[in-house]
Structure formats: C-alpha cells, structure tokens
Amino acid sequence: MAKFTDYNLRSEIYEALTALHFKEPTAVQAKLIPVILQGHSVVGQSQTGSGKTHTFLIPIFQQYDAENQNVQAVITTPSRELAQQIYEAAKQLGSTFSESDQPRISLYVGGMDKSRQIHQLKNKQPQIVIGTPGRIKDLYQAGELDIHTASTLVVDEADMTLDLGFLPDVDAIASAMPEDLKMHVFSATIPQKLQPFLKKYLSNPVIEEIPSETVIAPTIKNILVGTKGESKDTLVYNLLTMGNPYLALVFANTKKRAHELTKSLRSRGLKVAEIHGGIQPRERKRTMQQIQHLDYQYVVATDLAARGIDIPGVSLIINDGIPTELEFFIHRVGRTGRNGMSGTAITIYNPDEENRVQMVENMGVKFEPMTYAHGELKSGYDRRRRQKRAKTTAKLDPTMIGMVKKKKKRVKPGYKRQIKNNIARDAKYKKRVEERETLRAAKKAKKRSHGK
Known part of the structure; x- marks a missing residue:
C-alpha cells in the first residue's frame, strides 16, 4: 500500500499532512501524484470526495519556487464555494513554510471587490492563483493578472465547468499560457463535449479513471x-x-x-x-x-x-x-x-x-x-x-379475469376468499367437462368398432 513518505516530499508538506491526519493517499492520489511530480499532464476521473484537491495541490507546493516572484500555478473551478474550499486547503499547506518562503496565494471569484483586487495586483503578483474562470479571465484581459508566467494550470470539476458554460473562459486562460504548459484536468465524468478542449491543450496526457469500489460507500x-x-x-x-x-x-x-x-x-x-x-x-x-x-x-x-x-x-x-x-x-x-x-x-x-x-x-x-x-x-x-408476484401467478382465462375485476370493484369483506372459491369451482367444472368429453369419445369409438 502506498504512503505519502514514498513521494520524497518537502518536510513542510509532511508537516501539513500530519496536521490533517493524512496517513495514506487515496486511490486517485496514489495514482496521479507520482505522475504529476514526474512532469506529466494528467486527466483524472474520480468521484466527489475521492481526494482530488490534494492530488493537484501537493505537487504544486512540491514544485513551488520561493525565489520566483511570478505566477507559477493557476487553479480554476466553476463555483465560488469550491474555489474558497481549495483556497483554504492551499493556505493550510502553505502555512508550514517559513515566513520568508510562504507562497503568496490569492483567491479571485465573482462577488469580491474587483477594484481592490486590481489595486493589490499592481503592488505584487500572487504565486498561486485560485478562482472562478470568469474573474481570472477578466483580470488577465484587463492586463492586471500576469498568468502568462504560469507553468501549471489545473481545471477542477471540468464537467461542471462545461455544464455551466465556463469552458470558453478556461480556454481563454489556457491560450494565454506557455506552450510547454502542464495541464491537469480533474472531473467526476469526462463528457464527449469536453474532448475537443482536452485534445487542444493536452499532448499524450496520462489518463486515469479511478473506479469506485461500490457506487455508494459501504459506510x-x-x-x-x-x-x-x-x-x-x-x-x-x-x-x-x-x-x-x-x-x-x-x-x-x-x-x-x-x-x-x-x-x-x-x-x-x-x-x-x-x-x-x-x-x-x-x-x-x-x-x-x-x-x-x-x-x-x-x-x-x-x-x-x-x-x-x-x-x-x-x-x-x-x-x-x-x-x-x-x-x-x-x-x-x-x-x-x-x-x-x-x-x-x-x-x-x-x-x-x-x-x-x-x-x-x-x-x-x-x-x-x-x-x-x-x-x-x-x-x-x-x-x-x-x-414479482404477478410474474409467478397462474394465468386465468378471460372469464375468471372478468370475475376477479368485478369482485375487486365491489371490495366487499371476504372477497379474496370468494375469488379463490370461484377459481376452485371453475377448475372443478372444467375437469368434469373434460371427463365427460373423454367418456363420450370413448363411447363413440366403441360404437364404431361394433358397427364394423
């Protein structure tokens, strides 16, 4: 079984993981963290709650260069709440770095004061950018956010990004980045409409689909x-x-x-x-x-x-x-x-x-x-x-079906017993008819033999 110690990470990251009580990587983390650390772009398909966030955050912090004052990584996600969640997880990982080496992490989502964000960007650029596609694109196109220096782009919840109509914004962001960009796409599903985007920016990515052991967790x-x-x-x-x-x-x-x-x-x-x-x-x-x-x-x-x-x-x-x-x-x-x-x-x-x-x-x-x-x-x-019971019930003839329906409409006390008695009488009557027909046929055959 894989362990985080297998990845030879920075001591600061191990300290942060210990604080989170993370002992063993999840399936998606075990599959993709080593691949990302080797410099490959990836497409990870995994269900919600499988640990995707730390799958891309851990390599970003491992590869983070404190001396590089430019934007190094951009993470897009389709909802403000999810962006906030990733931001908090990133802040926790960065908190264990020394004060002089702590990465500058900025959150850019709609609903926040844009003019204040622009003012802060004029003073200093963040090193790790997290936010919704629309706000990140707006700040870049306004000439305020220098994402062209980033070497890593993470597209989280790609299927939701597509469904909500944010993929053109992500496309604009990706097109502003270097040709040797490493892109990591994470999604619960990979719909067909997402394929053109993946082919445009990803050359021979490592694709991993992490199946759930059960559709619903056994817990x-x-x-x-x-x-x-x-x-x-x-x-x-x-x-x-x-x-x-x-x-x-x-x-x-x-x-x-x-x-x-x-x-x-x-x-x-x-x-x-x-x-x-x-x-x-x-x-x-x-x-x-x-x-x-x-x-x-x-x-x-x-x-x-x-x-x-x-x-x-x-x-x-x-x-x-x-x-x-x-x-x-x-x-x-x-x-x-x-x-x-x-x-x-x-x-x-x-x-x-x-x-x-x-x-x-x-x-x-x-x-x-x-x-x-x-x-x-x-x-x-x-x-x-x-x-299920209908499949195993004996088939009634049309006469009895009519009788049952008629009785059901009346819904009187004991109607089920009456129906059973009627079915039994009907079967007895049919048996008598069959016996009489057999006896008649036998008599006719006997007469024919005597006549000869």
Missing part, C-alpha cells in the same frame, strides 16, 4: 422512504428530528423548492441554513462560514452544494426527491460517510417518482426500503413485490 446506510400521502415538508421535518444528527444536509431540486422547504422547517422551530444560487454571494459566504463553525445543525441546499461545497461532519443526508440529473444522486449521498465515518442517506419519493427510483437503481445503487411511523424508521417492503 453509508442508503434508505428509501415513500411519502404514502404525507406531505414531504412534514416527512422531512420528522426525519430530521427523530434523532440528533451532528450535521444534516437536505437536498432540494430547485432554488424555489429549497426556499419553500427552509421556510417550512423554520416555521416549525428549526434553525436552518439555506444555500443555493439564489442567495447573494456575500450572504452565502457568511452562511458557509457559520456552517463550518457548527452554528447550524440543519442545512437545506440545491445541487450546488453537492459538487461545490465540502462540509465536514455531515452525518445525515435527506433527498427531497430524486434529482433531475441522476448523476447528482451519487454526489449528494457522497457528502456523508466520508473518511471511513458512518453516515445515513434517506431518499424520499412520491408514487409518481417510481420510474426515477428505478433509474437510480439501474445505476447500481441499492436501497434499503423503510417506512416512517410513530417517530422511527421501520423495515419496509419491496415496492416491486406486486410486479
């Missing part, structure tokens, strides 16, 4: 609960309050639904944080800091949080329905049960979402069916049991 208890006519608002509240989760994260499919659910839970007395794209950046940043400081026990969010925010200590995930984009289901549930810790993920579904539940199961996800009653979750039934 996660993955539960499915039907509404059974109960409102989702009430069911979400009951599930949140039946225990005492360390930190519970509730996912809604839309900003409108997230706001409605937050309002409902607050009206019932819960202190709830609300995180989605409709919240102003400054307020969102403040709320995230409060969550990190454990000022909130309950958080309602859209899928922005599934891909862009890494909140440690999430012990309970509740899906307020199946996500519109099915792949987000894995990202949502993956927010809990991390680093070997146990976690619970509960997915609530309406009867009309049955097909979508089946589609999630077709991805390899296995649910434990349960029902909520009297303040607790109890083992439920296989919702497909009727389908």
Whole structure:
C-alpha cells in the first residue's frame, strides 16, 4: 500500500499532512501524484470526495519556487464555494513554510471587490492563483493578472465547468499560457463535449479513471422512504428530528423548492441554513462560514452544494426527491460517510417518482426500503413485490379475469376468499367437462368398432 513518505516530499508538506491526519493517499492520489511530480499532464476521473484537491495541490507546493516572484500555478473551478474550499486547503499547506518562503496565494471569484483586487495586483503578483474562470479571465484581459508566467494550470470539476458554460473562459486562460504548459484536468465524468478542449491543450496526457469500489460507500446506510400521502415538508421535518444528527444536509431540486422547504422547517422551530444560487454571494459566504463553525445543525441546499461545497461532519443526508440529473444522486449521498465515518442517506419519493427510483437503481445503487411511523424508521417492503408476484401467478382465462375485476370493484369483506372459491369451482367444472368429453369419445369409438 502506498504512503505519502514514498513521494520524497518537502518536510513542510509532511508537516501539513500530519496536521490533517493524512496517513495514506487515496486511490486517485496514489495514482496521479507520482505522475504529476514526474512532469506529466494528467486527466483524472474520480468521484466527489475521492481526494482530488490534494492530488493537484501537493505537487504544486512540491514544485513551488520561493525565489520566483511570478505566477507559477493557476487553479480554476466553476463555483465560488469550491474555489474558497481549495483556497483554504492551499493556505493550510502553505502555512508550514517559513515566513520568508510562504507562497503568496490569492483567491479571485465573482462577488469580491474587483477594484481592490486590481489595486493589490499592481503592488505584487500572487504565486498561486485560485478562482472562478470568469474573474481570472477578466483580470488577465484587463492586463492586471500576469498568468502568462504560469507553468501549471489545473481545471477542477471540468464537467461542471462545461455544464455551466465556463469552458470558453478556461480556454481563454489556457491560450494565454506557455506552450510547454502542464495541464491537469480533474472531473467526476469526462463528457464527449469536453474532448475537443482536452485534445487542444493536452499532448499524450496520462489518463486515469479511478473506479469506485461500490457506487455508494459501504459506510453509508442508503434508505428509501415513500411519502404514502404525507406531505414531504412534514416527512422531512420528522426525519430530521427523530434523532440528533451532528450535521444534516437536505437536498432540494430547485432554488424555489429549497426556499419553500427552509421556510417550512423554520416555521416549525428549526434553525436552518439555506444555500443555493439564489442567495447573494456575500450572504452565502457568511452562511458557509457559520456552517463550518457548527452554528447550524440543519442545512437545506440545491445541487450546488453537492459538487461545490465540502462540509465536514455531515452525518445525515435527506433527498427531497430524486434529482433531475441522476448523476447528482451519487454526489449528494457522497457528502456523508466520508473518511471511513458512518453516515445515513434517506431518499424520499412520491408514487409518481417510481420510474426515477428505478433509474437510480439501474445505476447500481441499492436501497434499503423503510417506512416512517410513530417517530422511527421501520423495515419496509419491496415496492416491486406486486410486479414479482404477478410474474409467478397462474394465468386465468378471460372469464375468471372478468370475475376477479368485478369482485375487486365491489371490495366487499371476504372477497379474496370468494375469488379463490370461484377459481376452485371453475377448475372443478372444467375437469368434469373434460371427463365427460373423454367418456363420450370413448363411447363413440366403441360404437364404431361394433358397427364394423
């Protein structure tokens, strides 16, 4: 098994990893850190929570040159929250360097004071740049940020960058950099539309797809609960309050639904944080800091949080329905049960979402069916049991099918027993008819033989 000590890193990096309690590299780290350190460009496909951030940060800090005062590395990511998260991780790694050698790390995202950023850039350029593609591109095109000196470009969450329409900005950034640029692309998926970009900038990259051992981590208890006519608002509240989760994260499919659910839970007395794209950046940043400081026990969010925010200590995930984009289901549930810790993920579904539940199961996800009653979750039934039973039930003739349907419409006490009795009588009648037909045929045959 690989160890970080195998990589012959700077003592400052080992000190920082010790403070993080990182002992052994994750699968993606073990595969790609040595390759990046050897000077290769890479494409790493790995699921959320697999350790991608330190996969590219560790080599950047290993190759960092304190005497070079120019921009040395640029890291782009599609969301402000994820940029902030990477920035904090980078600051932690840099904190162990001596005061004179500490790298200058700057964060550039939309929503921050651009004029202040420009003023700071006129005084001194950062050595490591982290931010959203649009803001980094704007500062470069304004002639303020000198990214043309960088030797490394990291494109994090490339599929999300593509989906949100930021790839042209990343293209503009990459085109401003040296021809011998080392580019590292990390993504949970590599869609076909991303291929032209990869071919344009990457020459013979090392491509690694890190498969998950299971679709859902074995540390996660993955539960499915039907509404059974109960409102989702009430069911979400009951599930949140039946225990005492360390930190519970509730996912809604839309900003409108997230706001409605937050309002409902607050009206019932819960202190709830609300995180989605409709919240102003400054307020969102403040709320995230409060969550990190454990000022909130309950958080309602859209899928922005599934891909862009890494909140440690999430012990309970509740899906307020199946996500519109099915792949987000894995990202949502993956927010809990991390680093070997146990976690619970509960997915609530309406009867009309049955097909979508089946589609999630077709991805390899296995649910434990349960029902909520009297303040607790109890083992439920296989919702497909009727389908399975139908396959093994004896086929009835049209007459009996009509009889069964007629009885079902009446729904009187004991109708099931009556149907069984009717089926038995019908079978007995058919047997008698068959016996009579056999007897008649035998008599006719006997007469014909006598006539001869």
